[in-house]
Amino acid sequence: MVPRGRPRDTQVDERVLRIAAALLLERGYTGLSIDEVAEQAGVAKTTLYRRWPAKDHLAVAVVARLQADDEITDTGDIRADLVNYLEKIAAGLNRMRAAGHREGPSAGTVGELVAAAARHEDIGRLTRKQYAERNTLALALIEAARVRGELRADLDAEPLFDQLAGALYYRVMITGAPVDRAYVERLVSSALERNLTCP
Amino acid sequence: MVPRGRPRDTQVDERVLRIAAALLLERGYTGLSIDEVAEQAGVAKTTLYRRWPAKDHLAVAVVARLQADDEITDTGDIRADLVNYLEKIAAGLNRMRAAGHREGPSAGTVGELVAAAARHEDIGRLTRKQYAERNTLALALIEAARVRGELRADLDAEPLFDQLAGALYYRVMITGAPVDRAYVERLVSSALERNLTCP
Amino acid sequence: MVPRGRPRDTQVDERVLRIAAALLLERGYTGLSIDEVAEQAGVAKTTLYRRWPAKDHLAVAVVARLQADDEITDTGDIRADLVNYLEKIAAGLNRMRAAGHREGPSAGTVGELVAAAARHEDIGRLTRKQYAERNTLALALIEAARVRGELRADLDAEPLFDQLAGALYYRVMITGAPVDRAYVERLVSSALERNLTCP
Amino acid sequence: MVPRGRPRDTQVDERVLRIAAALLLERGYTGLSIDEVAEQAGVAKTTLYRRWPAKDHLAVAVVARLQADDEITDTGDIRADLVNYLEKIAAGLNRMRAAGHREGPSAGTVGELVAAAARHEDIGRLTRKQYAERNTLALALIEAARVRGELRADLDAEPLFDQLAGALYYRVMITGAPVDRAYVERLVSSALERNLTCP
DNA sequence: CACTAAACGAGACGGTACGTCTCGTCTTCTG
DNA sequence: CAGAAGACGAGACGTACCGTCTCGTTTAGTG
Numbered sequence: 053m054v055p056r057g058r059p060r061d062t063q064v065d066e067r068v069l070r071i072a073a074a075l076l077l078e079r080g081y082t083g084l085s086i087d088e089v090a091e092q093a094g095v096a097k098t099t100l101y102r103r104w105p106a107k108d109h110l111a112v113a114v115v116a117r118l119q120a121d122d123e124i125t126d127t128g129d130i131r132a133d134l135v136n137y138l139e140k141i142a143a144g145l146n147r148m149r150a151a152g153h154r155e156g157p158s159a160g161t162v163g164e165l166v167a168a169a170a171r172h173e174d175i176g177r178l179t180r181k182q183y184a185e186r187n188t189l190a191l192a193l194i195e196a197a198r199v200r201g202e203l204r205a206d207l208d209a210e211p212l213f214d215q216l217a218g219a220l221y222y223r224v225m226i227t228g229a230p231v232d233r234a235y236v237e238r239l240v241s242s243a244l245e246r247n248l249t250c251p
Numbered sequence: 252m253v254p255r256g257r258p259r260d261t262q263v264d265e266r267v268l269r270i271a272a273a274l275l276l277e278r279g280y281t282g283l284s285i286d287e288v289a290e291q292a293g294v295a296k297t298t299l300y301r302r303w304p305a306k307d308h309l310a311v312a313v314v315a316r317l318q319a320d321d322e323i324t325d326t327g328d329i330r331a332d333l334v335n336y337l338e339k340i341a342a343g344l345n346r347m348r349a350a351g352h353r354e355g356p357s358a359g360t361v362g363e364l365v366a367a368a369a370r371h372e373d374i375g376r377l378t379r380k381q382y383a384e385r386n387t388l389a390l391a392l393i394e395a396a397r398v399r400g401e402l403r404a405d406l407d408a409e410p411l412f413d414q415l416a417g418a419l420y421y422r423v424m425i426t427g428a429p430v431d432r433a434y435v436e437r438l439v440s441s442a443l444e445r446n447l448t449c450p
Numbered sequence: 451m452v453p454r455g456r457p458r459d460t461q462v463d464e465r466v467l468r469i470a471a472a473l474l475l476e477r478g479y480t481g482l483s484i485d486e487v488a489e490q491a492g493v494a495k496t497t498l499y500r501r502w503p504a505k506d507h508l509a510v511a512v513v514a515r516l517q518a519d520d521e522i523t524d525t526g527d528i529r530a531d532l533v534n535y536l537e538k539i540a541a542g543l544n545r546m547r548a549a550g551h552r553e554g555p556s557a558g559t560v561g562e563l564v565a566a567a568a569r570h571e572d573i574g575r576l577t578r579k580q581y582a583e584r585n586t587l588a589l590a591l592i593e594a595a596r597v598r599g600e601l602r603a604d605l606d607a608e609p610l611f612d613q614l615a616g617a618l619y620y621r622v623m624i625t626g627a628p629v630d631r632a633y634v635e636r637l638v639s640s641a642l643e644r645n646l647t648c649p
Numbered sequence: 650m651v652p653r654g655r656p657r658d659t660q661v662d663e664r665v666l667r668i669a670a671a672l673l674l675e676r677g678y679t680g681l682s683i684d685e686v687a688e689q690a691g692v693a694k695t696t697l698y699r700r701w702p703a704k705d706h707l708a709v710a711v712v713a714r715l716q717a718d719d720e721i722t723d724t725g726d727i728r729a730d731l732v733n734y735l736e737k738i739a740a741g742l743n744r745m746r747a748a749g750h751r752e753g754p755s756a757g758t759v760g761e762l763v764a765a766a767a768r769h770e771d772i773g774r775l776t777r778k779q780y781a782e783r784n785t786l787a788l789a790l791i792e793a794a795r796v797r798g799e800l801r802a803d804l805d806a807e808p809l810f811d812q813l814a815g816a817l818y819y820r821v822m823i824t825g826a827p828v829d830r831a832y833v834e835r836l837v838s839s840a841l842e843r844n845l846t847c848p
Numbered sequence: 849c850a851c852t853a854a855a856c857g858a859g860a861c862g863g864t865a866c867g868t869c870t871c872g873t874c875t876t877c878t879g
Numbered sequence: 880c881a882g883a884a885g886a887c888g889a890g891a892c893g894t895a896c897c898g899t900c901t902c903g904t905t906t907a908g909t910g
Contacts, residue, residue: 057854058906064856081366086897096857101898160369163362166424167280170359176427183426204444211434211441215414218421222413225365226420227386228379235410242410243442245403256885257875263887284865295888300867458881479764484871494883499872558767561760564822565678568757578825585824602842609832609839612819613812619823620815623763625784626777633808640808641840643801654859655901661861682891693862698893 060102068093068100072114077150081164084111108168112175115165116182119144124189130197134240135233137190138216142231145224159224187213203244215243259302267292267299271313276349280363283310307367311374314364315381318343323388329396333439334432336389337415341430344423358423386412402443414442458500466491466498470512475548479562482509506566510573513563514580517542522587528595532638533631535588536614540629543622557622585611601642613641657700665690665697669711674747678761681708705765709772712762713779716741721786727794731837732830734787735813739828742821756821784810800841812840 071093076084086107090097104110122140127133149159169176194209219239223229270291275283285306289296303309321339326332348358368375393408418438422428469491474482484505488495502508520538525531547557567574592607617637621627668690673681683704687694701707719737724730746756766773791806816836820826 054908055854056852056908058856058908060855080369082370082896085895087895090857094857096855096859097898098858098900099856102855105898107897160366163365163367163369166362167359167366168362170279170362171281180427187426208437208441211418211438214418214421214426214428214438215442217425218417218419219410219413220417221421221425222417225424226378226416227382227413228375229413238407239410239413242407243414253877255877255883257877257887259886281865285867286865293888295890296867297869297889298887301886304867306866462882478767480768480870483869485869488883492883494881495872495885496874497882500881503872505871558764561763561765561767564760565757565764566760568677568760569679574825581824606835606839609816609836612816612824612826612836613840615823616815616817616819617808617811618815620811620818623822624814624818625780625811626773627811636805637808637811640805641812651903653857653903655861657860679891683893684891691862693864694893695863695895696861699860702893704892 064093064095064099065103068095068103068110069114069117072110073118076111076114076161077147081111081161084114086110106172108172108175112165112168112179115148115161118147122186124193126193126196128200130194130202131240131244133193133197134216134244135236137193138220138236138240139233141217142220142236145220145231149224162221162225190217212243216240263292263294263298264302267294267302267309268313268316271309272317275310275313275360276346280310280360283313285309305371307371307374311364311367311378314347314360317346321385323392325392325395327399327401329393329401330439330443332392332396333415333443334435336392337419337435337439338432340416341419341435344419344430348423361420361424389416411442415439462491462493462497463501466493466501466508467512467515470508471516474509474512474559475545479509479559482512484508504570506570506573510563510566510577513546513559516545520584522591524591524594526598528592528600529638529642531591531595532614532642533634535591536618536634536638537631539615540618540634543618543629547622560619560623588615610641614638661690661692661696662700665692665700665707666711666714669707670715673708673711673758674744678708678758681711683707703769705769705772709762709765709776712745712758715744719783721790723790723793725797727791727799728837728841730790730794731813731841732833734790735817735833735837736830738814739817739833742817742828746821759818759822787814809840813837 068089072084072089075089075092084107086097086100089095089110090100100110104113122137122144124137125133145159145162148161165179169179190213191209194203194207194212197203198205198207198209216239220231220236223231223235229235267288271283271288274288274291283306285296285299288294288309289299299309303312321336321343323336324332344358344361347360364378368378389412390408393402393406393411396402397404397406397408415438419430419435422430422434428434466487470482470487473487473490482505484495484498487493487508488498498508502511520535520542522535523531543557543560546559563577567577588611589607592601592605592610595601596603596605596607614637618629618634621629621633627633665686669681669686672686672689681704683694683697686692686707687697697707701710719734719741721734722730742756742759745758762776766776787810788806791800791804791809794800795802795804795806813836817828817833820828820832826832
């Protein structure tokens with residue numbers, strides 16, 4: 053398939069995403085205005101809509117780039133690996149938390165993205181797929197630890213990871229409590245140690 | 252303090268919240284229009300804004316009323332009590348999930364509310380306070396179980412409840428996975444049983 | 451007929467009119483807000499509406515009081531008498547001109563009063579009656595001058611006074627040109643001297 | 650200068666002004682609602698506000714178009730020319746008089762326009778400029794008559810025209826008296842003949 | 849080099865909701 | 880009853896976005 057017509061200006065993507073990121077982080081989701089992005093980027097609105105079909109898509113793209121690659125590593129020490137991985141997730145969330153001037157404790161932008169995923173089926177599919185991949189990796193990590201005997205044999209991995217990741221999101225979005233290294237370690241401890249007393 | 256002037260019509264709150272709830276659940280956050288609520292409720296917009304300073308505030312009030320009284324009970328069986336309580340939370344979330352057109356897997360409305368809390372400092376304070384109360388109750392439940400020996404003595408209650416509630420929110424908002432009774436039971440089991448093998 | 455119940459507080463009228471005048475002159479007709487007048491006067495809106503059925507009526511009352519009594523005097527010198535009288539009218543108009551911060555050249559408040567008279571039949575009747583009285587006096591003045599031979603015998607008094615008063619209003623409302631003593635004298639001269647060359 | 654961007658739809662101006670004129674004449678100034686104009690013209694409110702920054706501006710534009718071209722002609726007979734020209738002005742005023750419900754004697758709409766000119770500096774400038782042009786033409790007409798000896802050599806043209814036009818406005822806005830051909834002729838006679846008896 | 853196809857800048861446009869601002873009416877309690 | 884206080888209905892206003900459209904202009908590749 054031969055490309056016809058004038059090729060897209062690749063610098064546009066870069067410039068737009070940079071400026072959109074600045075706006076999003078500085079003023080929050082509402083403050084991210086298509087008109088303003090276009091103007092600041094010296095780009096026509098048409099050009100934006102040629103690349104991202106709606107503001108929500110642009111916002112998702114911006115955040116996706118901010119989160120980047122949360123690598124997962126398996127050192128054989130499940131506790132350390134989980135702490136390590138969860139900390140990366142926490143870092144991404146904390147970055148969102150700063151968005152929107154007031155820098156209140158709650159990460160409104162994360163909420164907006166959830167809403168965006170609900171508004172647009174394609175965004176929903178995309179983000180769920182990405183989260184599914186992340187989940188798969190984490191579950192594999194846990195499974196490996198189970199197989200090699202670090203975790204108990206009849207472990208239910210799915211809710212375990214839900215608990216870990218969920219606690220982070222819960223604090224960031226709902227209670228507004230801090231999510232730092234100390235908390236992550238408490239969290240992993242709480243999740244891995246037995247809680248019920250042995251009868 | 253003596254009340255001065257014409258007292259507020261208490262029926263208005265009732266009527267408005269009922270209609271707003273219907274709109275919110277049927278058409279989602281965007282479909283909840285102040286003008287329409289006012290019209291359907293036979294109320295002037297001024298009257299709405301006298302009670303709720305912005306649409307966000309109305310929406311939060313609507314949802315607060317839908318969640319309403321998630322009573323927590325202490326039967327002496329911490330596992331059953333937690334399952335019971337989490338199911339109530341899950342029910343509330345699932346109700347939100349249905350909100351808005353496509354009945355997609357993700358509860359966009361919850362995300363909007365998180366965003367609303369971030370946009371308005373007062374909403375943020377209010378909701379965090381409410382969640383803090385809920386947390387307090389749950390932590391007391393857990394603490395009581397610890398004291399009477401159902402849970403281990405050195406239990407860290409805070410992350411434990413974060414894990415439980417967080418997992419529900421995480422699935423509803425992020426992964427889109429179902430949150431039903433079966434899952435809640437798996438979740439509580441996962442959180443309460445020991446996961447690390449004894450060395 | 452015996453008066454029953456609490457008698458009206460006569461101080462209210464005074465206070466309200468004073469404050470309304472201040473607002474009207476300072477901010478113009480739009481800036482004259484019933485709510486604000488009530489608040490500043492320490493008076494309930496009910497009380498205002500008991501006295502003046504609408505904002506327009508209050509405004510008219512305010513202006514009527516500002517104009518007060520344009521006395522007309524007959525010294526036997528029609529030119530001087532007219533100049534004298536027109537100057538009083540001009541003074542009233544110039545007072546209105548200052549109204550509304552921008553102190554532009556045009557007296558918007560006069561226009562608003564005209565509009566008010568058109569909106570409310572009763573205001574229209576009232577003001578037209580007042581203007582009719584003024585007219586009657588002026589016409590009598592002119593007529594007397596005619597009878598005693600100062601003015602020509604077949605003079606048409608009605609358009610003559612229309613011309614004089616009208617020119618003032620025209621400049622104040624339409625062209626924005628100044629209306630001072632010098633102009634009034636030119637005006638009277640122009641109206642009284644013959645303009646057509648004698649054939 | 651190259652035109653950039655999508656050109657304005659010229660039909661919009663036409664349609665909007667037509668419909669706005671209909672509303673203004675039928676229901677008066679208050680009855681001229683931006684929302685309704687937009688709806689009836691099949692045009693977005695945004696489009697209206699792009700052309701006229703406020704309702705006042707639209708109203709002025711509507712009236713300006715109604716008045717349109719009051720051509721002035723110089724036949725060499727100053728009396729006839731003045732009558733002719735004043736009649737055109739009177740016609741415009743009488744058209745305004747009909748505007749708004751009660752078809753009362755006073756042209757409230759003219760008052761509203763005066764008020765509009767006072768509220769917005771730009772409208773004031775614009776309308777004063779237009780009236781200045783009209784004045785210039787009329788003064789030229791009078792001046793020509795003076796030069797050719799129809800009017801006396803030391804005539805003061807400015808107050809003369811003020812008197813003529815002013816009388817019309819005065820009757821329409823203030824006294825509510827009729828302004829028809831007969832009156833215009835009396836008016837011109839009154840203004841042109843000598844009024845003082847020769848001493 | 850002409851021609852085609854698409855990207856691009858600019859900005860008008862339709863649509864829609866928001867939140868604000870008055871006005872004039874009403875309802876309650878107090879003197 | 881008058882008055883203070885303030886809720887209420889009604890309705891327009893002007894604003895702020897979004898996403899689409901319609902131009903004219905540029906930038907490639909192709910015959």
